[in-house]
Amino acid sequence: MNDVVNPDTYESLAISPRENGLYVVSLNRPTKRNALNVATIEELIRFFSGARMAGVRAVVLAGEGDHFCAGLDLVEHWKADRSADDFMHVCLRWHEAFNKMEYGGVPIIAALKGAVVGGGLELASAAHIRVMDGSTYFALPEGQRGIFTGGGATIRVSDMIGKYRMIDMVLTGRVYQGQEAVDLGLAQYMVEGSSLDKAMEIAAKVAQNLPLTNFAICSAVSHMKNMSGLDAAYAEAFVGGIVNTQPDARARLEAFANKTAARVRPNT
Ligand code: 1HE
Secondary structure, three states, rough: OOOHOOOOHHOOOOEEEEHHHHHEEEEEOHOOOOOOHHHHHHHHHHHHHOOOOOOOOOOEEEOOOOOOEEEEEEHHHHOOOOOOHHHHHHHHHHHHHHHHHHHOOEEEEEEEEOOEHHHHHHHHHHOEEEEEEEEEEEEEHHHHHHHOOOOOHHHHHHHHHHHHHHHHHHOOOOEEEEEHHHHHOOEEEOOOHHHHHHHHHHHHHHHOOOHHHHHHHHHHHHHHHOOHHHHHHHHHHHHHHHHHHHHHHHHHHHHHOOOOOOOOOOOO
């Protein structure tokens, strides 16, 4: 087994291989509400740096216990009494992890519950699809803690909900939950039951797409958002040129042409 996906090589994450290249990656410090310490970030970097080459087709990102993630490990941060230089490098490692997730080309479905706060929301926002349940709530308590964001909230959370809503969340500690959170874009799905079950269902479906197609969907869209419209159009033509002519797509196209492929129909 490739070391990247070997559960025995992780301590802060629980790695659970499932069928068809699907993996459940869980933050595994429930007694600390899955607060993100240095060790957890390093394990996220290791897993998501090597996931695609290790054959991972889709990931469900979850948290052990009642809460998805309580954000930065404030106790570790307080005890370390870091210099600005040190914390800048902590933030750079967070960016390394979350950029590997967003741009790595492996679909990541976050199964959210309980607190998704501070750096926990930054982590969730690096996933491609977020599923919440009735217990899930979102907040950016940085303002109350006397600190600022450092794991990409200024980029991804403001992208999801808009600059001024994000500023309000950090300034006031405002909490979003329920349908309002979905309406704002903090999650794409809300379920009555278990967000993990729904995330697994979505991941299993997504894993049936061709890996190169998923790579494009889960990296190209993010890259193109960073480009000018003109450059994005050029890049899209290139990606389309490669992905839309891949040999593995021929059978799917043929099935459509032969009328054996499922048609797109409205939900019943
Ligand atoms: C923690 C952390 C943490 C819990 N760092 N140890 N994030 C926050 O400001 C959120 C801080 N946490 C909370 O508000 C609450 O803990 C929760 C709402 C998440 C959960 O409440 P509860 O009642 O279930 O748990 P608890 O009793 O508050 O905490 C249980 C244990 O988890 C306790 O440890 P113990 O050893 O005393 O049992 C807590 O200390 C520990 N714990 N949250 C460290 N965050 C790159 S910049 C990013 C900036 C941020 O992320 S700021 C937001 C930080």
